[in-house]
Amino acid sequence: MTQLISSLAEIADRYDALFCDLWGCLHNGKTPFPEAVSALKGFRAGGSMVALVTNAPRPNATVIAQLDRMGVPRDAWDLVVSSGDAAQSAMLEGAVGRRVFHIGAAKDEDFFTVLPPGTVAPERVTMQEAEGIVCTGLVDDLTETPDDYRAQLLLGKTRGLPLLCANPDIIVDLGDKRLYCAGALAQAYETMGGTALYFGKPHPPIYDLARRQLGLEYPRILCVGDGIATDIQGGMAEGLDTLFITGGIAAAAFGPDAARPDKALLEAWIAGQQIYPTWAMPHLG
Structure with missing residues:
Protein backbone atom coordinates (compact mmCIF):
# COMPACT_ATOMS: atom_id res chain seq x y z
CA MET A 1 0.00 0.00 0.00
CA THR A 2 1.40 3.38 -1.02
CA GLN A 3 1.82 5.75 1.93
CA LEU A 4 1.22 9.48 1.57
CA ILE A 5 3.87 11.68 3.17
CA SER A 6 4.16 15.45 3.50
CA SER A 7 7.93 15.95 3.23
CA LEU A 8 11.07 14.16 2.09
CA ALA A 9 12.56 14.75 5.54
CA GLU A 10 10.07 12.25 7.01
CA ILE A 11 11.83 9.34 5.29
CA ALA A 12 15.29 10.77 4.47
CA ASP A 13 17.15 8.77 7.12
CA ARG A 14 16.11 5.51 5.42
CA TYR A 15 18.19 6.21 2.29
CA ASP A 16 21.79 6.85 1.28
CA ALA A 17 20.97 8.26 -2.16
CA LEU A 18 18.16 9.61 -4.31
CA PHE A 19 17.66 8.99 -8.00
CA CYS A 20 15.61 12.13 -8.59
CA ASP A 21 13.79 13.01 -11.79
CA LEU A 22 14.08 16.56 -13.12
CA TRP A 23 11.10 17.68 -15.18
CA GLY A 24 7.97 17.78 -13.01
CA CYS A 25 9.91 17.22 -9.79
CA LEU A 26 12.75 19.73 -9.65
CA HIS A 27 11.62 22.14 -12.36
CA ASN A 28 8.84 22.73 -14.91
CA GLY A 29 11.11 23.20 -17.91
CA LYS A 30 11.45 26.91 -17.22
CA THR A 31 12.08 27.51 -13.52
CA PRO A 32 13.12 25.37 -10.53
CA PHE A 33 10.69 24.61 -7.70
CA PRO A 34 12.12 26.27 -4.54
CA GLU A 35 10.67 23.64 -2.18
CA ALA A 36 12.25 20.83 -4.21
CA VAL A 37 15.63 22.56 -4.21
CA SER A 38 15.42 22.96 -0.43
CA ALA A 39 14.44 19.33 0.04
CA LEU A 40 17.42 18.09 -1.98
CA LYS A 41 19.79 20.40 -0.12
CA GLY A 42 18.42 19.09 3.17
CA PHE A 43 18.85 15.49 2.06
CA ARG A 44 22.49 16.14 1.13
CA ALA A 45 23.08 17.98 4.40
CA GLY A 46 22.29 14.71 6.16
CA GLY A 47 25.24 13.06 4.43
CA SER A 48 23.39 11.37 1.59
CA MET A 49 23.83 11.78 -2.17
CA VAL A 50 21.52 13.14 -4.87
CA ALA A 51 21.78 11.81 -8.41
CA LEU A 52 19.60 13.68 -10.87
CA VAL A 53 18.51 10.89 -13.20
CA THR A 54 16.74 12.26 -16.24
CA ASN A 55 15.35 11.02 -19.54
CA ALA A 56 16.73 14.11 -21.27
CA PRO A 57 18.17 12.98 -24.64
CA ARG A 58 21.35 15.01 -24.22
CA PRO A 59 24.74 14.36 -22.56
CA ASN A 60 24.94 15.28 -18.88
CA ALA A 61 27.22 18.26 -19.58
CA THR A 62 24.44 19.83 -21.65
CA VAL A 63 21.85 19.05 -18.97
CA ILE A 64 24.05 20.61 -16.29
CA ALA A 65 24.47 23.77 -18.37
CA GLN A 66 20.68 23.96 -18.75
CA LEU A 67 20.20 23.56 -14.98
CA ASP A 68 22.73 26.35 -14.40
CA ARG A 69 20.85 28.69 -16.75
CA MET A 70 17.59 27.80 -15.04
CA GLY A 71 19.01 28.67 -11.64
CA VAL A 72 19.18 25.22 -10.03
CA PRO A 73 22.03 25.53 -7.49
CA ARG A 74 24.83 23.00 -7.74
CA ASP A 75 24.73 22.30 -4.01
CA ALA A 76 21.33 20.61 -4.53
CA TRP A 77 22.87 17.62 -6.31
CA ASP A 78 25.98 15.47 -6.60
CA LEU A 79 25.77 14.09 -10.14
CA VAL A 80 23.61 14.09 -13.25
CA VAL A 81 22.91 10.96 -15.28
CA SER A 82 20.90 11.29 -18.47
CA SER A 83 19.17 8.96 -20.90
CA GLY A 84 21.29 10.79 -23.46
CA ASP A 85 24.45 9.46 -21.78
CA ALA A 86 23.27 5.84 -21.88
CA ALA A 87 21.80 6.09 -25.39
CA GLN A 88 24.85 7.88 -26.76
CA SER A 89 27.11 5.13 -25.42
CA ALA A 90 24.99 2.52 -27.21
CA MET A 91 25.04 4.55 -30.42
CA LEU A 92 28.83 4.87 -30.32
CA GLU A 93 29.08 1.10 -29.86
CA GLY A 94 27.12 0.65 -33.10
CA ALA A 95 23.73 -0.37 -31.69
CA VAL A 96 21.95 0.94 -34.81
CA GLY A 97 24.85 0.96 -37.26
CA ARG A 98 27.38 3.52 -38.45
CA ARG A 99 25.07 5.35 -40.86
CA VAL A 100 22.02 6.76 -39.12
CA PHE A 101 19.02 8.93 -39.85
CA HIS A 102 18.38 11.46 -37.08
CA ILE A 103 14.94 12.55 -35.92
CA GLY A 104 15.24 15.43 -33.49
CA ALA A 105 15.59 19.13 -32.86
CA ALA A 106 18.59 21.40 -33.27
CA LYS A 107 18.75 21.66 -29.46
CA ASP A 108 19.74 17.95 -29.40
CA GLU A 109 22.81 18.46 -31.60
CA ASP A 110 25.09 17.84 -28.60
CA PHE A 111 24.04 14.18 -28.70
CA PHE A 112 26.26 13.86 -31.78
CA THR A 113 28.94 16.44 -31.01
CA VAL A 114 29.66 16.32 -27.24
CA LEU A 115 31.36 12.93 -27.19
CA PRO A 116 33.74 11.00 -24.94
CA PRO A 117 37.39 11.48 -25.95
CA GLY A 118 38.51 9.24 -28.77
CA THR A 119 35.03 8.44 -30.06
CA VAL A 120 33.45 9.32 -33.39
CA ALA A 121 29.73 9.73 -34.02
CA PRO A 122 28.11 7.74 -36.82
CA GLU A 123 27.52 9.45 -40.15
CA ARG A 124 24.11 11.08 -40.46
CA VAL A 125 22.44 10.24 -43.75
CA THR A 126 18.99 10.10 -45.33
CA MET A 127 16.44 7.48 -44.32
CA GLN A 128 17.04 5.67 -47.63
CA GLU A 129 20.78 5.37 -46.88
CA ALA A 130 20.57 4.63 -43.16
CA GLU A 131 21.31 1.45 -41.22
CA GLY A 132 19.30 2.70 -38.27
CA ILE A 133 17.38 5.63 -36.78
CA VAL A 134 18.40 7.78 -33.82
CA CYS A 135 15.44 9.62 -32.30
CA THR A 136 16.14 12.34 -29.75
CA GLY A 137 12.68 13.91 -30.04
CA LEU A 138 10.46 15.85 -32.41
CA VAL A 139 12.01 18.49 -34.64
CA ASP A 140 9.55 21.10 -33.30
CA ASP A 141 7.88 19.78 -30.16
CA LEU A 142 5.97 23.04 -29.67
CA THR A 143 3.84 22.45 -32.76
CA GLU A 144 4.27 18.83 -33.91
CA THR A 145 2.70 15.53 -32.84
CA PRO A 146 3.63 11.91 -33.65
CA ASP A 147 1.08 11.99 -36.50
CA ASP A 148 3.43 14.34 -38.37
CA TYR A 149 6.02 11.53 -38.50
CA ARG A 150 3.81 8.69 -39.69
CA ALA A 151 5.13 8.56 -43.27
CA GLN A 152 8.73 8.88 -42.13
CA LEU A 153 8.38 6.11 -39.56
CA LEU A 154 6.59 3.84 -42.01
CA LEU A 155 9.52 4.16 -44.39
CA GLY A 156 11.93 3.22 -41.61
CA LYS A 157 9.79 0.26 -40.61
CA THR A 158 9.51 -0.91 -44.24
CA ARG A 159 13.30 -0.81 -44.53
CA GLY A 160 13.62 -2.79 -41.27
CA LEU A 161 15.65 -0.11 -39.48
CA PRO A 162 16.08 -0.32 -35.69
CA LEU A 163 15.24 2.91 -33.85
CA LEU A 164 17.37 4.07 -30.93
CA CYS A 165 15.18 6.14 -28.59
CA ALA A 166 17.21 8.63 -26.56
CA ASN A 167 14.26 9.63 -24.34
CA PRO A 168 11.60 7.05 -23.41
CA ASP A 169 9.23 9.73 -22.04
CA ILE A 170 5.97 9.98 -23.97
CA ILE A 171 4.96 13.50 -22.91
CA VAL A 172 6.25 16.30 -20.71
CA ASP A 173 4.80 19.60 -19.47
CA LEU A 174 6.63 22.81 -20.37
CA GLY A 175 5.03 25.32 -18.05
CA ASP A 176 1.35 24.88 -18.89
CA LYS A 177 1.94 23.34 -22.34
CA ARG A 178 2.08 19.57 -22.94
CA LEU A 179 4.72 18.38 -25.41
CA TYR A 180 5.51 15.02 -27.03
CA CYS A 181 8.90 13.37 -26.51
CA ALA A 182 10.98 10.80 -28.37
CA GLY A 183 9.19 7.99 -26.54
CA ALA A 184 5.96 8.89 -28.33
CA LEU A 185 7.65 8.38 -31.70
CA ALA A 186 9.25 5.12 -30.56
CA GLN A 187 5.86 3.92 -29.33
CA ALA A 188 4.30 4.76 -32.69
CA TYR A 189 7.15 2.95 -34.45
CA GLU A 190 6.60 -0.20 -32.41
CA THR A 191 2.85 -0.03 -33.11
CA MET A 192 3.73 -0.15 -36.80
CA GLY A 193 5.85 -3.25 -36.20
CA GLY A 194 9.23 -1.53 -35.99
CA THR A 195 11.95 -2.27 -33.43
CA ALA A 196 12.82 0.38 -30.83
CA LEU A 197 15.77 0.30 -28.39
CA TYR A 198 15.52 2.19 -25.08
CA PHE A 199 18.22 3.28 -22.63
CA GLY A 200 16.48 5.69 -20.24
CA LYS A 201 13.94 5.06 -17.47
CA PRO A 202 12.34 2.55 -16.94
CA HIS A 203 15.01 0.47 -18.70
CA PRO A 204 18.08 -0.94 -16.91
CA PRO A 205 21.01 0.84 -18.65
CA ILE A 206 20.41 4.22 -17.03
CA TYR A 207 20.14 2.67 -13.56
CA ASP A 208 23.35 0.70 -14.07
CA LEU A 209 25.11 3.90 -15.12
CA ALA A 210 23.76 5.87 -12.15
CA ARG A 211 24.79 3.19 -9.66
CA ARG A 212 28.33 3.10 -11.04
CA GLN A 213 28.65 6.85 -10.82
CA LEU A 214 27.38 6.96 -7.24
CA GLY A 215 30.38 4.92 -6.19
CA LEU A 216 28.67 3.65 -3.03
CA GLU A 217 28.75 0.06 -1.79
CA TYR A 218 25.24 -1.38 -1.33
CA PRO A 219 23.47 2.00 -1.11
CA ARG A 220 19.87 2.32 -0.01
CA ILE A 221 18.37 4.19 -2.97
CA LEU A 222 15.02 6.00 -3.30
CA CYS A 223 13.73 6.76 -6.82
CA VAL A 224 11.73 10.00 -7.03
CA GLY A 225 9.58 10.98 -9.98
CA ASP A 226 6.19 11.95 -11.39
CA GLY A 227 6.17 9.37 -14.20
CA ILE A 228 4.43 6.21 -13.01
CA ASP A 257 -6.08 20.81 -6.08
CA ALA A 258 -2.64 19.47 -7.03
CA ALA A 259 -1.34 20.32 -3.55
CA ARG A 260 -3.98 18.11 -1.91
CA PRO A 261 -4.47 14.90 -3.90
CA ASP A 262 -7.66 13.01 -3.14
CA LYS A 263 -6.52 9.84 -1.37
CA ALA A 264 -9.34 7.69 -2.75
CA LEU A 265 -8.71 8.86 -6.31
CA LEU A 266 -4.98 8.25 -5.89
CA GLU A 267 -5.48 4.72 -4.57
CA ALA A 268 -7.92 3.85 -7.36
CA TRP A 269 -5.59 5.27 -10.02
CA ILE A 270 -2.58 3.39 -8.67
CA ALA A 271 -4.60 0.18 -8.58
CA GLY A 272 -5.58 0.74 -12.20
CA GLN A 273 -1.94 1.20 -13.18
CA GLN A 274 -0.92 -1.93 -11.27
CA ILE A 275 2.25 -0.05 -10.27
CA TYR A 276 2.52 0.61 -6.53
CA PRO A 277 4.98 3.27 -5.29
CA THR A 278 6.36 2.95 -1.78
CA TRP A 279 5.55 6.57 -1.00
CA ALA A 280 3.62 9.46 -2.56
CA MET A 281 3.49 13.22 -1.99
CA PRO A 282 2.02 16.19 -3.88
CA HIS A 283 5.27 18.00 -4.64
CA LEU A 284 8.87 17.31 -3.72
CA GLY A 285 9.56 19.32 -0.62
Whole structure:
Protein backbone atom coordinates (compact mmCIF):
# COMPACT_ATOMS: atom_id res chain seq x y z
CA MET A 1 0.00 0.00 0.00
CA THR A 2 1.40 3.38 -1.02
CA GLN A 3 1.82 5.75 1.93
CA LEU A 4 1.22 9.48 1.57
CA ILE A 5 3.87 11.68 3.17
CA SER A 6 4.16 15.45 3.50
CA SER A 7 7.93 15.95 3.23
CA LEU A 8 11.07 14.16 2.09
CA ALA A 9 12.56 14.75 5.54
CA GLU A 10 10.07 12.25 7.01
CA ILE A 11 11.83 9.34 5.29
CA ALA A 12 15.29 10.77 4.47
CA ASP A 13 17.15 8.77 7.12
CA ARG A 14 16.11 5.51 5.42
CA TYR A 15 18.19 6.21 2.29
CA ASP A 16 21.79 6.85 1.28
CA ALA A 17 20.97 8.26 -2.16
CA LEU A 18 18.16 9.61 -4.31
CA PHE A 19 17.66 8.99 -8.00
CA CYS A 20 15.61 12.13 -8.59
CA ASP A 21 13.79 13.01 -11.79
CA LEU A 22 14.08 16.56 -13.12
CA TRP A 23 11.10 17.68 -15.18
CA GLY A 24 7.97 17.78 -13.01
CA CYS A 25 9.91 17.22 -9.79
CA LEU A 26 12.75 19.73 -9.65
CA HIS A 27 11.62 22.14 -12.36
CA ASN A 28 8.84 22.73 -14.91
CA GLY A 29 11.11 23.20 -17.91
CA LYS A 30 11.45 26.91 -17.22
CA THR A 31 12.08 27.51 -13.52
CA PRO A 32 13.12 25.37 -10.53
CA PHE A 33 10.69 24.61 -7.70
CA PRO A 34 12.12 26.27 -4.54
CA GLU A 35 10.67 23.64 -2.18
CA ALA A 36 12.25 20.83 -4.21
CA VAL A 37 15.63 22.56 -4.21
CA SER A 38 15.42 22.96 -0.43
CA ALA A 39 14.44 19.33 0.04
CA LEU A 40 17.42 18.09 -1.98
CA LYS A 41 19.79 20.40 -0.12
CA GLY A 42 18.42 19.09 3.17
CA PHE A 43 18.85 15.49 2.06
CA ARG A 44 22.49 16.14 1.13
CA ALA A 45 23.08 17.98 4.40
CA GLY A 46 22.29 14.71 6.16
CA GLY A 47 25.24 13.06 4.43
CA SER A 48 23.39 11.37 1.59
CA MET A 49 23.83 11.78 -2.17
CA VAL A 50 21.52 13.14 -4.87
CA ALA A 51 21.78 11.81 -8.41
CA LEU A 52 19.60 13.68 -10.87
CA VAL A 53 18.51 10.89 -13.20
CA THR A 54 16.74 12.26 -16.24
CA ASN A 55 15.35 11.02 -19.54
CA ALA A 56 16.73 14.11 -21.27
CA PRO A 57 18.17 12.98 -24.64
CA ARG A 58 21.35 15.01 -24.22
CA PRO A 59 24.74 14.36 -22.56
CA ASN A 60 24.94 15.28 -18.88
CA ALA A 61 27.22 18.26 -19.58
CA THR A 62 24.44 19.83 -21.65
CA VAL A 63 21.85 19.05 -18.97
CA ILE A 64 24.05 20.61 -16.29
CA ALA A 65 24.47 23.77 -18.37
CA GLN A 66 20.68 23.96 -18.75
CA LEU A 67 20.20 23.56 -14.98
CA ASP A 68 22.73 26.35 -14.40
CA ARG A 69 20.85 28.69 -16.75
CA MET A 70 17.59 27.80 -15.04
CA GLY A 71 19.01 28.67 -11.64
CA VAL A 72 19.18 25.22 -10.03
CA PRO A 73 22.03 25.53 -7.49
CA ARG A 74 24.83 23.00 -7.74
CA ASP A 75 24.73 22.30 -4.01
CA ALA A 76 21.33 20.61 -4.53
CA TRP A 77 22.87 17.62 -6.31
CA ASP A 78 25.98 15.47 -6.60
CA LEU A 79 25.77 14.09 -10.14
CA VAL A 80 23.61 14.09 -13.25
CA VAL A 81 22.91 10.96 -15.28
CA SER A 82 20.90 11.29 -18.47
CA SER A 83 19.17 8.96 -20.90
CA GLY A 84 21.29 10.79 -23.46
CA ASP A 85 24.45 9.46 -21.78
CA ALA A 86 23.27 5.84 -21.88
CA ALA A 87 21.80 6.09 -25.39
CA GLN A 88 24.85 7.88 -26.76
CA SER A 89 27.11 5.13 -25.42
CA ALA A 90 24.99 2.52 -27.21
CA MET A 91 25.04 4.55 -30.42
CA LEU A 92 28.83 4.87 -30.32
CA GLU A 93 29.08 1.10 -29.86
CA GLY A 94 27.12 0.65 -33.10
CA ALA A 95 23.73 -0.37 -31.69
CA VAL A 96 21.95 0.94 -34.81
CA GLY A 97 24.85 0.96 -37.26
CA ARG A 98 27.38 3.52 -38.45
CA ARG A 99 25.07 5.35 -40.86
CA VAL A 100 22.02 6.76 -39.12
CA PHE A 101 19.02 8.93 -39.85
CA HIS A 102 18.38 11.46 -37.08
CA ILE A 103 14.94 12.55 -35.92
CA GLY A 104 15.24 15.43 -33.49
CA ALA A 105 15.59 19.13 -32.86
CA ALA A 106 18.59 21.40 -33.27
CA LYS A 107 18.75 21.66 -29.46
CA ASP A 108 19.74 17.95 -29.40
CA GLU A 109 22.81 18.46 -31.60
CA ASP A 110 25.09 17.84 -28.60
CA PHE A 111 24.04 14.18 -28.70
CA PHE A 112 26.26 13.86 -31.78
CA THR A 113 28.94 16.44 -31.01
CA VAL A 114 29.66 16.32 -27.24
CA LEU A 115 31.36 12.93 -27.19
CA PRO A 116 33.74 11.00 -24.94
CA PRO A 117 37.39 11.48 -25.95
CA GLY A 118 38.51 9.24 -28.77
CA THR A 119 35.03 8.44 -30.06
CA VAL A 120 33.45 9.32 -33.39
CA ALA A 121 29.73 9.73 -34.02
CA PRO A 122 28.11 7.74 -36.82
CA GLU A 123 27.52 9.45 -40.15
CA ARG A 124 24.11 11.08 -40.46
CA VAL A 125 22.44 10.24 -43.75
CA THR A 126 18.99 10.10 -45.33
CA MET A 127 16.44 7.48 -44.32
CA GLN A 128 17.04 5.67 -47.63
CA GLU A 129 20.78 5.37 -46.88
CA ALA A 130 20.57 4.63 -43.16
CA GLU A 131 21.31 1.45 -41.22
CA GLY A 132 19.30 2.70 -38.27
CA ILE A 133 17.38 5.63 -36.78
CA VAL A 134 18.40 7.78 -33.82
CA CYS A 135 15.44 9.62 -32.30
CA THR A 136 16.14 12.34 -29.75
CA GLY A 137 12.68 13.91 -30.04
CA LEU A 138 10.46 15.85 -32.41
CA VAL A 139 12.01 18.49 -34.64
CA ASP A 140 9.55 21.10 -33.30
CA ASP A 141 7.88 19.78 -30.16
CA LEU A 142 5.97 23.04 -29.67
CA THR A 143 3.84 22.45 -32.76
CA GLU A 144 4.27 18.83 -33.91
CA THR A 145 2.70 15.53 -32.84
CA PRO A 146 3.63 11.91 -33.65
CA ASP A 147 1.08 11.99 -36.50
CA ASP A 148 3.43 14.34 -38.37
CA TYR A 149 6.02 11.53 -38.50
CA ARG A 150 3.81 8.69 -39.69
CA ALA A 151 5.13 8.56 -43.27
CA GLN A 152 8.73 8.88 -42.13
CA LEU A 153 8.38 6.11 -39.56
CA LEU A 154 6.59 3.84 -42.01
CA LEU A 155 9.52 4.16 -44.39
CA GLY A 156 11.93 3.22 -41.61
CA LYS A 157 9.79 0.26 -40.61
CA THR A 158 9.51 -0.91 -44.24
CA ARG A 159 13.30 -0.81 -44.53
CA GLY A 160 13.62 -2.79 -41.27
CA LEU A 161 15.65 -0.11 -39.48
CA PRO A 162 16.08 -0.32 -35.69
CA LEU A 163 15.24 2.91 -33.85
CA LEU A 164 17.37 4.07 -30.93
CA CYS A 165 15.18 6.14 -28.59
CA ALA A 166 17.21 8.63 -26.56
CA ASN A 167 14.26 9.63 -24.34
CA PRO A 168 11.60 7.05 -23.41
CA ASP A 169 9.23 9.73 -22.04
CA ILE A 170 5.97 9.98 -23.97
CA ILE A 171 4.96 13.50 -22.91
CA VAL A 172 6.25 16.30 -20.71
CA ASP A 173 4.80 19.60 -19.47
CA LEU A 174 6.63 22.81 -20.37
CA GLY A 175 5.03 25.32 -18.05
CA ASP A 176 1.35 24.88 -18.89
CA LYS A 177 1.94 23.34 -22.34
CA ARG A 178 2.08 19.57 -22.94
CA LEU A 179 4.72 18.38 -25.41
CA TYR A 180 5.51 15.02 -27.03
CA CYS A 181 8.90 13.37 -26.51
CA ALA A 182 10.98 10.80 -28.37
CA GLY A 183 9.19 7.99 -26.54
CA ALA A 184 5.96 8.89 -28.33
CA LEU A 185 7.65 8.38 -31.70
CA ALA A 186 9.25 5.12 -30.56
CA GLN A 187 5.86 3.92 -29.33
CA ALA A 188 4.30 4.76 -32.69
CA TYR A 189 7.15 2.95 -34.45
CA GLU A 190 6.60 -0.20 -32.41
CA THR A 191 2.85 -0.03 -33.11
CA MET A 192 3.73 -0.15 -36.80
CA GLY A 193 5.85 -3.25 -36.20
CA GLY A 194 9.23 -1.53 -35.99
CA THR A 195 11.95 -2.27 -33.43
CA ALA A 196 12.82 0.38 -30.83
CA LEU A 197 15.77 0.30 -28.39
CA TYR A 198 15.52 2.19 -25.08
CA PHE A 199 18.22 3.28 -22.63
CA GLY A 200 16.48 5.69 -20.24
CA LYS A 201 13.94 5.06 -17.47
CA PRO A 202 12.34 2.55 -16.94
CA HIS A 203 15.01 0.47 -18.70
CA PRO A 204 18.08 -0.94 -16.91
CA PRO A 205 21.01 0.84 -18.65
CA ILE A 206 20.41 4.22 -17.03
CA TYR A 207 20.14 2.67 -13.56
CA ASP A 208 23.35 0.70 -14.07
CA LEU A 209 25.11 3.90 -15.12
CA ALA A 210 23.76 5.87 -12.15
CA ARG A 211 24.79 3.19 -9.66
CA ARG A 212 28.33 3.10 -11.04
CA GLN A 213 28.65 6.85 -10.82
CA LEU A 214 27.38 6.96 -7.24
CA GLY A 215 30.38 4.92 -6.19
CA LEU A 216 28.67 3.65 -3.03
CA GLU A 217 28.75 0.06 -1.79
CA TYR A 218 25.24 -1.38 -1.33
CA PRO A 219 23.47 2.00 -1.11
CA ARG A 220 19.87 2.32 -0.01
CA ILE A 221 18.37 4.19 -2.97
CA LEU A 222 15.02 6.00 -3.30
CA CYS A 223 13.73 6.76 -6.82
CA VAL A 224 11.73 10.00 -7.03
CA GLY A 225 9.58 10.98 -9.98
CA ASP A 226 6.19 11.95 -11.39
CA GLY A 227 6.17 9.37 -14.20
CA ILE A 228 4.43 6.21 -13.01
CA ALA A 229 5.52 4.19 -16.07
CA THR A 230 9.09 5.53 -16.11
CA ASP A 231 10.36 6.75 -12.73
CA ILE A 232 8.25 4.46 -10.58
CA GLN A 233 8.06 1.34 -12.73
CA GLY A 234 11.77 1.59 -13.45
CA GLY A 235 12.70 1.95 -9.79
CA MET A 236 10.49 -0.96 -8.80
CA ALA A 237 12.01 -3.17 -11.50
CA GLU A 238 15.41 -2.44 -9.97
CA GLY A 239 14.17 -3.51 -6.54
CA LEU A 240 14.29 0.04 -5.19
CA ASP A 241 11.85 2.06 -3.09
CA THR A 242 9.99 4.77 -4.97
CA LEU A 243 8.42 8.16 -4.21
CA PHE A 244 5.65 9.21 -6.60
CA ILE A 245 5.13 12.97 -7.06
CA THR A 246 1.38 13.26 -7.61
CA GLY A 247 1.41 16.95 -8.56
CA GLY A 248 3.38 16.35 -11.75
CA ILE A 249 2.27 14.99 -15.08
CA ALA A 250 -0.67 12.97 -13.69
CA ALA A 251 -1.96 15.68 -11.30
CA ALA A 252 -5.38 16.03 -12.95
CA ALA A 253 -6.25 12.44 -12.00
CA PHE A 254 -6.22 13.21 -8.27
CA GLY A 255 -8.68 16.07 -7.96
CA PRO A 256 -8.77 19.81 -8.62
CA ASP A 257 -6.08 20.81 -6.08
CA ALA A 258 -2.64 19.47 -7.03
CA ALA A 259 -1.34 20.32 -3.55
CA ARG A 260 -3.98 18.11 -1.91
CA PRO A 261 -4.47 14.90 -3.90
CA ASP A 262 -7.66 13.01 -3.14
CA LYS A 263 -6.52 9.84 -1.37
CA ALA A 264 -9.34 7.69 -2.75
CA LEU A 265 -8.71 8.86 -6.31
CA LEU A 266 -4.98 8.25 -5.89
CA GLU A 267 -5.48 4.72 -4.57
CA ALA A 268 -7.92 3.85 -7.36
CA TRP A 269 -5.59 5.27 -10.02
CA ILE A 270 -2.58 3.39 -8.67
CA ALA A 271 -4.60 0.18 -8.58
CA GLY A 272 -5.58 0.74 -12.20
CA GLN A 273 -1.94 1.20 -13.18
CA GLN A 274 -0.92 -1.93 -11.27
CA ILE A 275 2.25 -0.05 -10.27
CA TYR A 276 2.52 0.61 -6.53
CA PRO A 277 4.98 3.27 -5.29
CA THR A 278 6.36 2.95 -1.78
CA TRP A 279 5.55 6.57 -1.00
CA ALA A 280 3.62 9.46 -2.56
CA MET A 281 3.49 13.22 -1.99
CA PRO A 282 2.02 16.19 -3.88
CA HIS A 283 5.27 18.00 -4.64
CA LEU A 284 8.87 17.31 -3.72
CA GLY A 285 9.56 19.32 -0.62
